[in-house]
Amino acid sequence: MPLAYALVGMVGLILALTWGALQVQIALAGFLNGESIWSKAQKQSVIALDAYAGKGNVADLANYRLNYGVLMADRWARDQTALANYDYDAVVGALRRSKTVTVAIPGVIFILRHFADAPYMRDALQAWRSTDSSIAELDVIASSLEAGYATGKISDAEIALQRERIGAINSYIEPRSKLFSRAVADGAAWIGQVLFGCVLAAAAFAALLWLGMARRILASVRGTEERYRLLFDSAADAIVMVDETSGRILDVNQTASVWTGRPADELIGDRFVHLFAQSLSGQQAGRAATNALLGADGSKRPIETQSSLANWGSRPVRQAIIRDISERLAMEQERRVAAEALASIAEGVIIADADRRVISTNAAHVDLTGFTSQSLLGKRLDDNRRMPDGKPLPQSIWEGVAAGHNWLGEVQTTRNDGSSYPEHLSISTIRNADNQVLYYVAVFTDVHEAKANQRRLEHLARHDPLTGLVNRAEFERCCSEAIAVAERERLAAVVLFIDLDAFKIVNDSYSHAIGDRLLVKVGERIRRQLSDGDVAGRIGGDEFTVLIPRLGLREDARMIVSRLLTALADPVLVDDYEIVLSASIGVAGYPLDGDSAAALIANADAAMYTAKTEERNTFRFYTPIMHADTRRRMQLATELRQALARNEFQLVFQPSVELRSGRIVAVEALLRWQHPERGEVLPGEFIPVAESLGLIRRIDxxxxxxxxxxxxxxxxxxxxxxxxxxxxxxxxxxxxxxxxGVSRALQSRQLSAQRLLLEITESAMLRLGDDTERTMRTLHTLGIDVAIDDFGTGYSSMSYLKLPAVAYLKIDRSFVTGLPGNANDAAITEAMLAMSKSLGLITIAEGIETEAQHEFLLRAGCVEGQGYLYSYPLKANEIQHLLCPNQPLAPARLRLVPPRRN
Structure with missing residues (x-):
């Protein structure tokens, strides 16, 4: 009786511990189940939101909202249980909405309420809370995308940015989700170990009580046990004998010990449920059920269990046969992955039988062709496919594929709506062990957009992206073809080189954007003047070319060139600006001016330069001497660089006299180049070259x-x-x-600023831009005066006459030459003098050569004058002699001719 009472007590204790362990495991299972649902909802919300960001599908947004609601329900339940007073039923409802296991909900709430700071649980909740702001940010992104797609104003760049943010948020949440799972699992394992220890202690105590009885019956059953053990341990499946009443393991075979990594004596007495990762509730005797067998190292082995009841004497015993299904699951997983991959790839896939009749297609096939799998069942996969020339797919394709080769090529495919598109098709086979064809697999891609992009790229490679005219390479190719035709048919091919006059002024005065739009309109005008077969090109900047093939003579292009000059001289309306320009055109023709495209373009360029230099708004036919001029300019450019290094420049000075008294009041420094071989080179010849080379600042x-x-x-x-x-x-x-630089030059010589006058031409003022006023104010502060040179010949407004440093106005010689006889020159000069007087500016007239000009300007109020009437430009020592006549001077070729005075 004491043994019976002790046994009852121990069984009660074990049952109590088992019930407690079950309750704790159920609660933790609820946590694990909730974490699984939460993790899946988090992942599905990220996937759905990313899909919605990429395609704007409303179904993806709805899927995201559904999963986001699960996340919010879990979060609300967690936060509510932390409050002092909370609505228990509301929390239960929230956990049910988040699909937490119903039986585990009370345990989950109890742990959240009373054991939030327990070991492992504290880390799990901290990891969970750390994702709250990131999950909330997903909803902000969803709202932003929904608003963008609703208005239709969302850009590809914004979509890419939002998808990048979604990916970053997912990368942040995922490791914390895993940390939450690991902490809960570790807590479960820890509690399981504690409970296992208690159960094990109780089992050990019970074993001690029964040890004496076991010894007495051991001898009688030893022989039977050995035979049973031999069969039991040799089984390929794991076999576990479980006491049906207590649920404890009574016996295991060798396979069970190997699979669990635990010796048999350790397994015996343990609870059967401890062997598995999942609960055994609901498993019926005689029916197979899948589960995961836990290893001692924490590994999990997928298994299938099947149990049956038997009696050991009067004790009901459950015999559980555990079968390893790892290989079967791996094969099923491979098939599932293959099926999902097939369904999700962007290329269309058709699987047909050995007779080429369709048996399956993927989703992309429906999107590309409009045909569903059901509508194609039994039809041949090549029924709606033709070669690019419209012919059926030849039998040779199928013979080659059947022989073991893959076929790749382009076909024309008809959609369900009757339209067709180009398709890149790949056909291969699946064979059996006897190398016989079982299935044909066709993979195809719509290449319509790729071909359109290729054509677009080819067009961009041959055309100017701004004007749409052909570029230099394409123009040279067209020229070469035209030359070949002209040579074969004894005709002429003419190249025009067009350069806009003063286009830089347009860019500087308006903007480069206006200049670009002007170039587009110029290109359109050039195209309108051409005939079919003529080619217009833009080879850079404001330079255009025109090819006129199949002319009888080079001179036959004269009419077309005249039309082009007239068209380009008409005002061009760009935005709110009316711009007037002109063009200079050079003409070169095959065979007279060159036998290659490069030669014709170069010679037309040389002819254009001559037209621009001599007149502008005109054209010139190429002559060989033009290249000589070009070579001379190139030689001059080389020598000009050397002139600075060799100090070949020198200054001469032309006096400026006071008209009323004839007294020399100033001199103008003029630059001369004393070339070692060609002698003196005048500025008009080398200054334009210096400006084009960027040397003008160093010369200044x-x-x-x-x-x-x-x-x-x-x-x-x-x-x-x-x-x-x-x-x-x-x-x-x-x-x-x-x-x-100017200030440093004066200071280094200790010179007064009043001794220096800076002259800048009126046309140059136009190109100076917004910094002109600041520069003028600085010069005025330094005491340096500025003179406006060649006044009356520029195109700018007269606002610069009010700038602080402007103190002098130089009247251009083009107005002085006609004085006093030319009424227009006289009226313009008098107007400029009157304006200067009212503005307080000192006037200097250039190019005075006669007494009549002198008298007219004096009467009109001009203050100073320059010109050959008074003196030619003189060397420094000659100026010194004029101002100091008592000092000796070597004989000079030039002499001072003072004006006559009344």
């Missing part, structure tokens, strides 16, 4: 330094102080270091 700086050095030399020689004017190019005047 040299002139400034040389002028200041000469002023210093005159001061040391006792020459009366006079004003010295220096011409400044627009390029140097607009340079950031201009003012500092």
């Amino acid at each position: 700086e040299w002139v400034m330094q040389a002028t200041c050095a000469q002023i210093e030399a005159w001061n040391l020689a006792g020459v009366p102080p006079i004003r010295v004017a220096v011409n400044v190019s627009a390029r140097w005047f607009s340079h950031p270091a201009f003012v500092e």
Whole structure:
């Protein structure tokens, strides 16, 4: 009786511990189940939101909202249980909405309420809470995408940015989700170990009580046990004998011990449910059920269990046969992955039988062709496919595929709606062990867009992206073809080289955007003047070319060139601006002017340069001497670079006299190039070359330094102080270091700023831009005056006359030459003098050569004058002699011719 009472007590204790363990395991199972649902909802919400971002499908947004609701329900339930007073039924309802196992809900709430700070649980909840803001950010992104797709104003760049944010949020949440799962699992394992220890202790105590009884019956059953063990341990499946009443393991075979990694004596006495990762509730005797067998190292082996009841004496025993199904599951997984991959790939896939009749297609096939799998069943896969020339797929294709080769090619496919599209098709086979064809597999892609992109790229490779005209490479190819035709048919092919006059002024005055739109309109005008077969091209900047093939003579192009000049001279309306330009055109023709495309283009370019240099708004036919001029300019450019290094430049000075008294009040420094072989080279010949090479600023700086050095030399020689004017190019005047350079040149020679006058042409003022006023104010602060040279010949407004540093106005010689006889020149000159007087500007007239001009300007109020009437440009020592006549001077070729005075 004491043994019976002890046994009852131990059984009760074990049952109590088992019930407690079950309750804890159920609660933890609820956590694990909730985590699985939460993790799946998190992943599905990310996947759905990413799909919605990519395609804007409303179904994807709805799927996202559904999974997001699960996440919010879990989060609300977690936060509610942390409050002092919370609605228990509402929390239960939230957990049910999140699909938490119903039986585990009370345990989940109890653990959240009372054991939130327990080991492992604290880490799990902390990991869970750390994802709240990221999940909330997903909803912000969803709302932004929904608004963007609703208005239709969402860009590809914004979509890519939002998808990148979604990916970043998923990358943040995923490791914390895993941390939550691991913490809950570790807690479950820890509690299981504690409960297992208690159960094991109780089992050990019970074993001690029954040890004596076992010893007495051991001898009688030893022989039977050995026979049974031999059969039991040799089974390929794991066999576990379980006490039906207590659920404890009574016996295991060798296979069970190997699979669990635990010795048999450790397994015996343990609870049968502890062997598995999932609950055994609901498993019926005699029916197979899948589960996962736990290994001692934490590994899981997929298994299938089948149990039956038997009696050991009067004890009901459950015999559980455990079969390893790893290989079967792996094969099923491979088939599932293959099926999902087939369904999800972007290419269309058709699987046909050995007679080429369709048996299956993937989703992409429906999207590409409009045919469903059901509508194609039994039809041949090549019924709606033709070769690009419209012929059926030849039998040779199928013979080659049946022989073991893959076929790749382009076909024309008809959609369900009757339309067709180009398709890149690949056909292969699946064979049996006897190498016989079982199935044909066709993979295809719609290449319509790819071919369109290829055509677009080919067009861009041959055409100018701004104007749509052909580019240089394509134009040269067309020229080569035209030359070949002209040679074969004894005709002429003509190339026109068109360059817009003063296009840079348009860019500088308006903007480069206006300039680009102007070039587009110019290209359109050129195209309208051409005939079919003529080719227009843009080879860079404002340079256009035209090919006129199949002419009888080169001169036959004269009419077309005249039309082009007239068309390009008409005003062009760009936005709100009316722009007037002209063009210079060079003409070169095969066979007279060259026998290759490169030669014709180069010679037409040379002819254009001659037209621009001589007249502008005109055209010139190529002559061989034009290339000689080009070579001369190139030689001049080379020598000009050397001239700076060799100090071949020098200054001469032309006096400026006061008209009323005839007194020399100033001189203008003029640049000359003393070439070692060609002698003196005038500025009109080399200054344009220097500007094109970017050397003009260095030349200006040299002139400034040389002028200041000469002023210093005159001061040391006792020459009366006079004003010295220096011409400044627009390029140097607009340079950031201009003012500092001028100031440094004066300071290095200790010269007064009043001794220096800077001259800049009116046309150059137009190109200076917004920094002009700031530069003028700085010069005025330094005490340096500025003169506007060649006044009356520019195109700008007269607002610059009000700038602070402007103190002098130089009347261009083109107005002085006609005085006093030309009424127009006289009226213009008098108007400029009157305006200058009202603005307080000192006027200087250029190019005075006669007494009549002198008298007219004096009466009209001009203050100073320059010209051959008074003096030619003189060397520095000759100027010194004029101002200091008592100093000796070597004989000079030039003499001063003072004006007559009344």
